Amino acid sequence: MTTLGKGLELNKHATFRKLKADSILYLMIAPTIIYFLIFRVWPIANMRLAFYTFRSKGPWEFVGFKYFKQLFGSPAFYSILRNTLIISFMKYILMFPLIVLFAILLNEMRSHSLRRSVQVISYLPHFLSWVVIAGIWLSFLSPSNGAVNQILGLFGMEPVDFMTSKKAIRWVLFFCELWRSIGWDSIIYFAAIIGIDAELYEAADIDGAGRLNIIRYIILPALFIPMVTVFILNLGFFLNAGFDQVLNFANDSVLSTIDILDTYIYRLGLVNGQYSLATALGLIKGVVGVFLVLGTHVVSKKYTGVGVW
Amino acid sequence: MKPKKNILAQVIISTVMILIILTMIIPILNIFAKSFSDPALSPSMSGLRIIPVGFDLINYQIIFSHPVLIPSIFNSLLITIAGTCLNIFMTTSAAYVLVRPNLIGKKAIMVFLICMMLFDPGFVPEYLVVKDLGLMNSRWSVILVTAVNVFYLVIMMRFFGEVPNEMHEAATIDGAGHFRIFWQIYMPLAKSGIATLTMYYAVSRWNEYFRSGIYLLDSKKTTLQVILRQFVVMNSTETIVRAQDLLDYNEFAKIDVNALKAATIVVAIVPIIIFYPIILRYIKGGVMTGAVKG
Structure with missing residues (x-):
């Protein structure tokens, strides 16, 4: 003792x-x-x-669950949830392969000066504020003489006001996000590709493998880990859908198709002063968000062995 | 046969990539061109044009004569500089502590920080805190609210982790305390890491518009991005064009609101463009140089 x-x-x-x-x-x-x-x-x-x-x-x-009941009882909640899921699906799932493809194509470019120019220019939009991007895109898509409508005009098409078109606006969000992120978000994949051991390429050359086979059997496997990591993080963002972008791209004619949880929370809370209702929705969103990240992490760790940490 | 196929593939890939970067560079250059154009000609200027039609600085004269623009640029610079200094001070000192081996409570601190990163309390709860602290309408609100980014803290820990532990031990034997070791060994050795984070933090500070818009209601304290949002996105011309100018210049048809918007956008982009070469140098050094391989 x-x-x-x-x-x-x-x-x-x-x-x-x-x-x-x-x-x-x-x-x-x-x-x-x-x-x-x-x-x-x-x-x-x-x-x-x-x-x-x-x-x-x-x-x-x-007041107990009064505000939660009020939320779940309002039809607005469901249409906003639907918008959020649709926009997130487009941004995080549909866009995902395009960014990987960009990294692969960048690596396939043989002209080093051209490749460097592509890198230098494609990373730039990531550093512009969403307000600036909205300003640039408003002019880019302008129905009077914006670049996109000028090109459509060359093919004899009538000008389209994309910004106020309910049909087009989600795709505007998609392409604008792609425009902003394709370069920057591809860095992680590009880094993984150039990290591939040169011996693997040499062995493939000896075997007489073509470029497509090299991409399929050497490059894509090397991209697996970063792809899973990014995918898990993306799922964690699934209820976000890009607040800053929607806030700056929304206008009265299209709000009902692109209003998402965060813009709704912002309007409820900081514009209309309905603090409790906004907080209730924020609480739901926060809790579900944490479960999405942890859930995907655990599932992915089990089946692929790759997680965020 | 094979080389021919490769050349064709190269041509296709290069064309696709060039088209992609043209969609990025043309709209930006078009904004620059429009802002320097003659306002009598700019309304009919094509969105594909990257050279000004005529040349006139009138757009800049008009926006800079509004009493709100220069103070807002000053506020943006002040918040960016002070805020980034605070970010770097807090991030580096915390990262230094968290790479010390055998620190009691390290794990608990890490778990705490990761929880803070995962859970976002949302706009209203944060707004109420800023209000309760009496920081409304104070630049401190915007500076303090984003003092540390856990993501960047983890990156900084990685940079500090590369400093050999032997150097730390040797300095300890020589009698140097943590403060000196931090300042004289870690900070200089992790210079490129600190430069990278400075860039990330400074860019997000400069581009911040949301919190400034909510917390800085006084027009004397507002920032450039907030002004830009009111003018370009919310279409409120009077935020940046004086009523008198609107009257005077309109008589001479010297006002094209879209060109004025373009000029304001240019003012907000210029600092980013100036620092962009430095930013590029620190973006994942390896990625850009590694591009030589393959």
């Missing part, structure tokens, strides 16, 4: 001494911890507002 007690005592001392010696380290990370406590944990605590009615003075009034 005495030896054990002594050991514990020693251990405690050692721990204490280590903590003391490292105190400066805790001081260095303290600002970050305090930041998250104030700007993340406190807002998370504020999310209890979903179950209360907001009062600017005095305590909030507890």
Whole structure:
């Protein structure tokens, strides 16, 4: 007993001494911890507002699931959920192979100067703000003399006002997102391709494999891990669907086809002041989002052995 | 037979890639061209044109004569610079701590940070915190609210992780404390990592429009992107064109609202274009140089 007690005592001392010696380290990370406590944990605590009615003075009034019932009872909720899922599907699933294809084509380019120009230009849109992009696209798609309608005109087609067309607007979002991300998002795949061992190519050459076979048997397998990782992260974003883009591309004629959860939350909460309703929807979205990431991660880890961490 | 097929494939691939980058570069150059064009000619200018029709600086004269533009640029710069400094200060010091081996509580801190990254509380709960802190209408709101990005923190940890531990031990034996080791060994050795993160943080600071629009209601404190959004996206001409100018210039047909929008967009893009070569240098150094291979 005495030896054990002594050991514990020693251990405690050692721990204490280590903590003391490292105190400066805790001081260095303290600002970050305090930041998250104030700007993340406190807002998370504020999310209890979903179950209360907001009062600017005095305590909030507890109302239970009133706001959740109100949400699920409104038809707007379902059409917005539908829009969110459709737009996410287009952006995260439909676009996914195009970005991989871009990386593969980039790697197939033999002219190095041309390849570099493609890289330099295709990464640029990623660094522009969504407001700037909206401004550029409004002019790009303008029905009077925007570039797209000018080209359609060459083929004898009537000008289309894409921005106010309910049929076209989701595809506008899709192509604009592609325009902004194809270069930047392909970097991860391109890096994986150039990381492929040169010996593999040499062996393939000796075997007389053509380019298509090289792509199929060497390049695509090398892209598997980054593809799964990106896919899991994309699923985690599935309820987002791109708030900044929709906010800047929406107008009254098309809002009903592209209104998504986040823009709805923003309007409910910060425009109309319905704090509780907005928070309730935010809470649902946040919880489902976490489960989507964790769920896909676990499933993927089980079947492919690849996860986010 | 085979080489011929390869040449054909190359031609097709190159054409496709060139078409893709043309869709990116033409709209941007068209905006530049329109902003420098003669406003009498620019309304009928083709969207495919990348050279100004005529040449006139009147669009810039008009927007810069509005009292809101220059202060908003100043605010954007202030928030970008102060905010990025804060981002780098917090991210590097936290990353240094988190790469120390055997730190008690390290795992708990990491789990905490990853939870913070995964769960987004949403607009209203954050808005209420900013309000309760009395930060409404203060530039501090925008600066503080995005002080650390966990994603970038993890990247910084990777850069610091490459600093050999022996250097740390040697410095400790020489009697250097954590603060000195951090400043004199880690910061200089991870220079390229810090430069990369500075670029990422600065770009997102400069491009930020949403929180500035909500938290900085006073027109003296507003930022360039907010002005741009009001003018270009929400079509409120008076945010940037003085009523007097609208009257005076309209008489001489010297106003093309779309060209004015183009000029405002150019003002917001120019800093990005200026820094773009530096940004490129730090984008995944390996990706760009590795492109020589293959």
